[in-house]
Amino acid sequence: MIKSQCTIFYPLDQINNNYLVYNTLFRTAAIVSGKVKELIEENKYLDKIPPNLKEKLLQMGILVSSKEDDQKRLIDSLNKGRNPDYFFPVIAFTAKCNLKCVYCFEEGIDQSISMTPEVASKTVQWMKDYVSQNGHFSRIHLALFGGEPLLDMENATYFIDETAAIANELGMKFVFNLTTNGVLMKRKTIEEFVKKGLQGIQVTLDGPPSIHNIRRKFKNGKGTFDIILQNILDIADIDKIIITLEVNIDEQDINSFGELLDILAKNGLRDRLRLVPEPTLETMSCIGFKDHHCNKYVLKGKRLTEAYIRILQEISSRGFHIPEVIGVSYPCIFGERHHYVIDFYGNIYKCSFTIGNKDFIVGNVFDGFNWRNKDIISSKNVINACYEKKCSFVPICGGGCRYEAWAKTGSYHSMNCKKEMIETILPLSLKQYFIGHNTHSESIQH
Amino acid sequence: MEEKVDDSISTESLDEKDFEIYILRDADKRPDVVCCKIADFI
Numbered sequence: 204m205i206k207s208q209c210t211i212f213y214p215l216d217q218i219n220n221n222y223l224v225y226n227t228l229f230r231t232a233a234i235v236s237g238k239v240k241e242l243i244e245e246n247k248y249l250d251k252i253p254p255n256l257k258e259k260l261l262q263m264g265i266l267v268s269s270k271e272d273d274q275k276r277l278i279d280s281l282n283k284g285r286n287p288d289y290f291f292p293v294i295a296f297t298a299k300c301n302l303k304c305v306y307c308f309e310e311g312i313d314q315s316i317s318m319t320p321e322v323a324s325k326t327v328q329w330m331k332d333y334v335s336q337n338g339h340f341s342r343i344h345l346a347l348f349g350g351e352p353l354l355d356m357e358n359a360t361y362f363i364d365e366t367a368a369i370a371n372e373l374g375m376k377f378v379f380n381l382t383t384n385g386v387l388m389k390r391k392t393i394e395e396f397v398k399k400g401l402q403g404i405q406v407t408l409d410g411p412p413s414i415h416n417i418r419r420k421f422k423n424g425k426g427t428f429d430i431i432l433q434n435i436l437d438i439a440d441i442d443k444i445i446i447t448l449e450v451n452i453d454e455q456d457i458n459s460f461g462e463l464l465d466i467l468a469k470n471g472l473r474d475r476l477r478l479v480p481e482p483t484l485e486t487m488s489c490i491g492f493k494d495h496h497c498n499k500y501v502l503k504g505k506r507l508t509e510a511y512i513r514i515l516q517e518i519s520s521r522g523f524h525i526p527e528v529i530g531v532s533y534p535c536i537f538g539e540r541h542h543y544v545i546d547f548y549g550n551i552y553k554c555s556f557t558i559g560n561k562d563f564i565v566g567n568v569f570d571g572f573n574w575r576n577k578d579i580i581s582s583k584n585v586i587n588a589c590y591e592k593k594c595s596f597v598p599i600c601g602g603g604c605r606y607e608a609w610a611k612t613g614s615y616h617s618m619n620c621k622k623e624m625i626e627t628i629l630p631l632s633l634k635q636y637f638i639g640h641n642t643h644s645e646s647i648q649h
Numbered sequence: 650m651e652e653k654v655d656d657s658i659s660t661e662s663l664d665e666k667d668f669e670i671y672i673l674r675d676a677d678k679r680p681d682v683v684c685c686k687i688a689d690f691i
Contacts (some may be wrong), residue, residue: 230680232673238663239670256668383678527680546656637673 204249204257207267207491208644209277211595213630224295225633228280229264230314230527230600232637251590266344274590280598281534281586288373290334291542296323297355302384303422306483307453309350312559317355322549322568327365329545329568334373337541342376343369344430348544348555353387356429363399378402384419385431393438403445404438405479406431410456410463418456432470439475453483453500457510461517462494473523480514480529482507484556484607508624510567517630525635530628531621556606585618596625 205543209228215221220237239256242248249257260266267273269500292597295318318326352359364377370377374549378400385406393401408431409415416426420422435446447611450460460480467476482502502510509528518525536542537553544552546559549568557563566572585602600609603619611619 229676230674231676231678234671234673236669251663251669256670259670259672264676265671442660542682 204268205262205265205273205296206243206245207264207273208590208593209273209399209595209598210212210243210265210622211629212244215634223630223637224265225637226264226275227596229263231263232416234631235267238250243385277590282600286540287542287641289541290330290340290342290402291344291536291539292330292366293544294318294326295348295350295544295546295555295558296326296358296362297352298356300351300384301354301386301421302351302419304384304419304451306418306489307412308484308556309559311564316351316547317350318358318549319549321356322547323361325518325568326545326549327362327369329549329571332367332371333541333543334375337428340373340375342542344376345377345379347379347381349382350389350547352381353392356392366399366514379562380405384427384454385434386427388431388434389403390437390440390441393444397443399442399525401444403447404445405449406435407449407451409451409464410459414456414459415463418451418560421426423522427549432466435476436470438524439472446476446480448478450478452480452484452504452510452514453497454506455496455500457502457513464517464521464523464586468521468523475522478518478526480511482530483509484604484610508627511624511628514648515628515635516517519639524637525632527632527636528599528629529632530624531600531603533597533599535601535603535605537605537615538601554606557560574619582631584616589620594622596622596629602626 205337207226212222212224214237215223215234221234222240223232224235224240224243225232239252240574243260249266252260257266259266264276267276284428291438298312298314299317300307300309300314330343343366346360347359347362349355360382366379367377369375379396380403381396381401382405383647388404388406393404395537407419408428409418412426416427419427419517436446438444439446450456450463452460467473467620483497483500499598502625507530536555542553543565544555544558545568550564551566551572552558552563553565553570555562563571564573585608586597589600589602590599601619601622605615605619608617608619609615611617
């Protein structure tokens with residue numbers, strides 16, 4: 204019996220010498236004494252742990268029977284993560300957008316384009332064929348994407364209804380999400396969507412009005428903060444939907460993140476929004492342009508770590524809910540099977556960040572997959588390399604975002620390691636998540 | 650020269666309190682692992 208590679212300990216308090224133990228694979232967590240921590244870490248004194256406690260630690264994946272068992276469970280779990288039981292198509296059916304955001308990754312794409320009825324019909328047929336051929340899904344999870352999807356209600360309605368029909372015909376559950384800039388997010392539209400299976404909305408505010416309005420603005424330069432906030436407030440009582448608030452974080456807005464939280468709290472949104480602070484990524488449109496927003500403001504290395512520490516402090520001090528894990532996420536949609544992004548021309552990609560880049564096209568709805576590009580849809584080699592390096596964080600990181608790896612190095616196969624950052628911020632988020640907001644726990648005495 | 654073995658743990662007395670565990674999330678409460686974009690919605 205040995206400690207799992209995925210088990211980590213973080214000190215809680217020096218007086219009682221207690222530790223938070225967390226397993227990144229099973230996401231189990233507990234508080235144990237410093238003595239138990241020592242026995243586990245030393246490995247050779249495990250026989251001193253009482254049998255019932257040892258059994259519990261085995262159940263929780265904190266201890267494992269052998270190194271081989273540990274590796275097998277990790278690989279099995281990561282494979283399962285790559286092979287979900289749902290089909291997840293993201294349909295970017297329009298390039299039209301009413302905003303001109305400073306960091307837009309679709310910059311350069313012709314914004315007059317929407318999917319034609321022919322491409323839309325072919326897309327539905329492609330989805331139906333895919334689901335029929337790959338079977339055994341429990342649900343179809345459709346994502347409406349753009350451009351701004353609410354600028355093309357005809358296609359939005361078409362895809363919702365037709366995808367629901369596929370799910371219904373094949374005996375699957377159907378849900379969908381909407382990623383919108385929030386400007387046209389009217390209550391009547393959202394109520395209609397909820398009746399059809401809307402599960403979640405993702406909308407973005409990048410700070411208080413003074414900051415948000417210089418980043419996310421109309422094409423005439425006018426800011427959008429007040430409109431978006433009002434639209435969020437108008438739908439806040441529709442409790443069937445999860446409202447995710449994305450905040451794109453970089454050097455320009457990190458210092459005003461707390462101010463945004465104060466505004467949200469003042470408007471009664473503290474417990475209503477799911478906060479997702481995401482660092483602004485270096486996009487394809489900024490590469491080679493040193494004056495581009497992303498090149499000027501993107502957070503890198505230690506600055507990114509410091510930003511996450513700041514974010515966690517700001518969230519915690521205001522009583523907002525802390526994410527369990529922040530800054531990394533696995534599975535990456537690049538490596539997940541049954542997840543595809545389809546653009547307005549019917550091109551198929553693996554990640555929405557790559558829309559418009561022909562190097563990332565894996566096929567199209569007319570001719571199917573282009574298997575010359577099949578290698579870009581696997582992150583398996585990166586994960587294996589991370590495991591070999593004995594990293595405890597592989598299950599929550601998976602080698603990092605593939606798009607970001609490509610943007611940094613020109614290769615989507617390179618490791619995008621953020622171990623140093625995770626080592627610093629994970630104890631902060633876990634302690635706050637489990638100790639600060641813990642409501643479901645039990646104590647076992649031995 | 651004989652290798653020195655650190656036996657501080659093996660000889661130290663351990664009482665019952667040292668073996669208490671306070672479970673914050675048990676194995677059967679594992680959250681769904683979903684891809685990074687879907688996670689934004691559930």
